Amino acid sequence: GEEGEKPLLYPGRIAEARVIAVAPKAVRLEVFGVEVSVRARDxxxxxxxxxxxxxxxxxxxxxxxNKVDGQEPxxxxxxxxxxxxxxxxxxxxLRKCHRQGKYTGVITEVYKGTYFMRLDIGVNAVAHSCNMPTLPGKGDKIGIVVTRINDNYEVAEGIITRLIKRYK
Incomplete structure (x- = not known):
């Protein structure tokens, strides 16, 4: 480029990117000719x-x-x-979610005995326990009773009480 011309890619810039590939846990984007993989959670x-x-x-x-390394394209x-x-x-x-409220959602991840869910009311939720004879798995549609609203992490916390539908 010309001397003193600002690069297209610099930290803090909001840019348009095109999705070029999608995997369960990551999305591959192309932004100004540069390819980048972004974790689904980002x-x-x-x-x-x-x-x-x-x-x-x-x-x-x-x-x-957020970050740019290297000069040559x-x-x-x-x-x-x-x-x-x-x-x-x-x-x-999260404001629509109440303690002792019963909600439904899908388990998006299970990690070390902790269940991560996306509730149908548009809230992320975490459960550390299950009141069920058989443990649910990833992808299962479940019912949950919310015991706490965690504003710091912007999640509802609760106990999984029922299995509505198995994923597979």
Missing amino acids: MAWEWMLDASEKFQVGDLVQVMV EQISVEVDAKTPTANLNKDN
Whole structure:
């Protein structure tokens, strides 16, 4: 480029990126000719079982450029996220959620005995226990009783009380 011309990619820039591939846990984007992989959890505020629930090849998404390394186009590596430019609706949706309320949702992840869920009211939720004879798994549709609203982490916490539908 010309001397003193600002590069296209610089930290803090909001840019448009094109989705070029989608895997369950990551989305591959192309932004100004540079390819970058972004973890699904950095693509959306809501927890997803599979990134293809929300993203398809060819989609255009707004991203925030967080880091740029290298000068030459062939060697440039960037880090971006698609959460920063989008409204975090979790905060608003969390207000609709109440202690002792019963909700339904889908388990997006199970890790070390902790269940991570996306509730149908648009809230991320965590459960450390299950009052069920058989343990649910990833992808299962479940019922949960909310015991606490965790504003710091913007999640509802609760106990899984029933299995509505097995995933597989």
